[in-house]
Amino acid sequence: MNVISLVGPPNAGKTTLFNYLSGQNLKTVNYPGATVEYNSAKLQKKFGIDAQLIDTPGIVSLIPASLDEVVTVQGIYNNPEYGVPELIIVTVDSSQLSRHLLLVEELLESKFRIVVALTMIDILERKGFTVDCEKLSEKLGGVPVVKVDPRSGKGVDKLLDYAKKLLAEPFDADQIVPVNEDSKHLIELYKGIEKIEKDVILSKDKTVKTSSIRNSLHAPDELTLKIDKFLLSKGVGFFVFILIMVVMFASIFWLAAPLMNLVDQFFGLLASWTVELLGKSFITDFIADGVIAGLGAVSVFVPQIIILFLILGLLEDSGYLARGAMLIDRPLARIGLNGRSFVPLMSGFACAIPAIMSTRTIPNRRERLLTIFIIPLISCSARLPVYALLIAFLVPAGHALLSGAILAAIYISSITITIIAAGVINKVRGIIKAEDKSSFILELPTYKMPKLSVVWKNTWTSTKTYVRSAGLIILTFSIILWVLTFFPNYNPKIDAANLTPAQVEAQTQVARINGSYAAELGKIIEPAMVPLGLDWRVGVAVLTTFAAREVFVSSLALMFKITESKDDYSIQRSILKSMKNAVAEDGKPLFTTSTVIGLIIFFIIALQCISTMAISRKETGSWRIPLLQFAIYSGGAYILAVIAVNLLRAVGVS
Amino acid sequence: MRTASQLHNGETSEIVGVDLDHPSAKRLIELGFTPGQNIELIGKSIFNDPVAFSIRGTVVAVRKSEASCIKVR
Numbered sequence A: 001m002n003v004i005s006l007v008g009p010p011n012a013g014k015t016t017l018f019n020y021l022s023g024q025n026l027k028t029v030n031y032p033g034a035t036v037e038y039n040s041a042k043l044q045k046k047f048g049i050d051a052q053l054i055d056t057p058g059i060v061s062l063i064p065a066s067l068d069e070v071v072t073v074q075g076i077y078n079n080p081e082y083g084v085p086e087l088i089i090v091t092v093d094s095s096q097l098s099r100h101l102l103l104v105e106e107l108l109e110s111k112f113r114i115v116v117a118l119t120m121i122d123i124l125e126r127k128g129f130t131v132d133c134e135k136l137s138e139k140l141g142g143v144p145v146v147k148v149d150p151r152s153g154k155g156v157d158k159l160l161d162y163a164k165k166l167l168a169e170p171f172d173a174d175q176i177v178p179v180n181e182d183s184k185h186l187i188e189l190y191k192g193i194e195k196i197e198k199d200v201i202l203s204k205d206k207t208v209k210t211s212s213i214r215n216s217l218h219a220p221d222e223l224t225l226k227i228d229k230f231l232l233s234k235g236v237g238f239f240v241f242i243l244i245m246v247v248m249f250a251s252i253f254w255l256a257a258p259l260m261n262l263v264d265q266f267f268g269l270l271a272s273w274t275v276e277l278l279g280k281s282f283i284t285d286f287i288a289d290g291v292i293a294g295l296g297a298v299s300v301f302v303p304q305i306i307i308l309f310l311i312l313g314l315l316e317d318s319g320y321l322a323r324g325a326m327l328i329d330r331p332l333a334r335i336g337l338n339g340r341s342f343v344p345l346m347s348g349f350a351c352a353i354p355a356i357m358s359t360r361t362i363p364n365r366r367e368r369l370l371t372i373f374i375i376p377l378i379s380c381s382a383r384l385p386v387y388a389l390l391i392a393f394l395v396p397a398g399h400a401l402l403s404g405a406i407l408a409a410i411y412i413s414s415i416t417i418t419i420i421a422a423g424v425i426n427k428v429r430g431i432i433k434a435e436d437k438s439s440f441i442l443e444l445p446t447y448k449m450p451k452l453s454v455v456w457k458n459t460w461t462s463t464k465t466y467v468r469s470a471g472l473i474i475l476t477f478s479i480i481l482w483v484l485t486f487f488p489n490y491n492p493k494i495d496a497a498n499l500t501p502a503q504v505e506a507q508t509q510v511a512r513i514n515g516s517y518a519a520e521l522g523k524i525i526e527p528a529m530v531p532l533g534l535d536w537r538v539g540v541a542v543l544t545t546f547a548a549r550e551v552f553v554s555s556l557a558l559m560f561k562i563t564e565s566k567d568d569y570s571i572q573r574s575i576l577k578s579m580k581n582a583v584a585e586d587g588k589p590l591f592t593t594s595t596v597i598g599l600i601i602f603f604i605i606a607l608q609c610i611s612t613m614a615i616s617r618k619e620t621g622s623w624r625i626p627l628l629q630f631a632i633y634s635g636g637a638y639i640l641a642v643i644a645v646n647l648l649r650a651v652g653v654s
Numbered sequence B: 001m002r003t004a005s006q007l008h009n010g011e012t013s014e015i016v017g018v019d020l021d022h023p024s025a026k027r028l029i030e031l032g033f034t035p036g037q038n039i040e041l042i043g044k045s046i047f048n049d050p051v052a053f054s055i056r057g058t059v060v061a062v063r064k065s066e067a068s069c070i071k072v073r
Helices: A014-022 A067-077 A094-109 A121-126 A133-139 A156-168 A183-200 A210-217 A222-231 A235-278 A282-299 A302-318 A320-334 A339-347 A352-361 A365-377 A383-394 A400-427 A452-486 A501-514 A517-532 A536-544 A551-559 A571-581 A593-605 A610-620 A624-650 B025-030
Strands: A002-007 A039-042 A051-055 A087-093 A114-119 A129-131 A145-147 A201-203 A441-444 B012-018 B038-044 B051-055 B058-062 B070-072
Touching (some): A002 A014, A014 A156, A094 A114, A094 A183, A114 A156, A145 A156, A222 B038, A235 A282, A235 A302, A302 A452, A320 A339, A339 A352, A352 A365, A365 A610, A365 A624, A400 A593, A452 A551, A517 A593, A536 A551, A551 A571
Parallel strands (some): A002 A051
Antiparallel strands (some): B012 B038, B051 B058
């Protein structure tokens, strides 16, 4: 079987061609360098070539500048799975010929066997030009050049005819040589390309002078220039940027909230059906309180993640995201970050895991590490159910506006803390050890109408990845938590005389929890909870958040013995009821305004997510950064929470 | 000698050279900023930096400190 790689600059139609050839629909990105992984598929049978097709992320040159480019270039020279490709199909945007031929020249110098697929002929023709394919082929030393429309498949048969002919000849993988990285050599290559361009680009209108050809050929998309006049300007540009951010956050919260409620209620119902169906037994307890509660914890913020990825996808596909990165570069540079940190930081509002992975597009190592360092401070969606519960405790039902204001205040303080932390961590020597020359060079793609089908597919893939990677850890921890709270005292002896079955059940739960492993664990950390005005039960709930923060809600439910009534399946309402009834050992209420505010402060800052620490280790190469993140954020969160609780009490807030 | 970072909004000029000692020179050359090319400063960010150039039919955003390695007429 043959191996064919698809290589090309960003937005040259490479992925569309890959989809056409493989019959599989994949990502078409508009943000230069956004795909780090490569995709591969079999070439469709109908084309008559037995070949494995490899898609590679878009690159401008074979000389890598960032981590994801290093991966990409290595993958072109020698794919980790398929080795050196016998043939490379290079996509070249014919309306960008003078830039896109650089990659072709570099591939030829490295002695790859290539065919050139000229795309976007329609755009070139709309500008009033055409390309002489035969002449271009001749100038490139006989490399086949074919005009291809990857969307309709026009020209693909001809392209594959050439591919078939080349693949029939023997190919020696040892002939491949590394690319010449000398800057002067690059300038020479470009001089050659300019000569080629003059010869092969023909004006349809013979009366146009050759000198003016290049001017109109090298004019960027007119509509894009017009839009940028507004969107990059000081007044309108700033306003639109803020507006987009506000709309994004508003929709994450207000659109997602009802959906999250539905998911919450669905799993609540599922648990109670299980109990009804299977009757009271060990297996039932395990399924209802262990597995279903765990699955619920994973699923509850899927709506939020979908909405965030959907909006980010729309912004990316429209071309705005690169502008956003440009507009925010200066302020981010002030605190040691980069405009390219913008997208990872935004993704951090959904989940730190994909956010940390997406920092690979930042070429500068120091800025990349600093971005990874502060991402856990951004309030991810896992914290939302916790905030929602704690705010519901503080604010009486029916004051939606006040709840919204508190939530907004939480997010604003979280963003402020993130900014301050970045500035401080950047200044303190020895936290981020790498030094590197800072750089921001980013191609701004042409504006276009985003394709909903493409954006939706990407969103779905990202969401699936999240559910798979984070989901398993969350589920595992939910089950471990269940074991810890149910054993060893699974069947405590209760004196059932004079008690109703419901009372027996309630007392059984109390006895079970009090004699559980979790209680033993909790009592060890109780001294740390006392300054916060809380006890070991909340301590255990906080410990469980290392699986995932939103597990806090279901842990409280377990620790404070929620028995759901038949007509109220909302977990939140029943937890609130038992939180209000919970008392400390001295008989005073456990959850008060001050202790709940302390908890909120703790959750804003603390790093309490094992998956985040694991991914931070993987992406930074050692445990140093994740351990520092944990010590600084969780330690700081604890100290600030203790101060807040005691200050509030000192001024008379209960 | 002027550099690309000193261009005004909407001003077009021809590149006469690139300071090859600058760490960002290679990437800028790869993107097409080579001697003889015309570039136009088509926009500035809210804070005046980075700036966006039209080059060879596309738009590239560059920090001023990096654009300063591009010498223009």
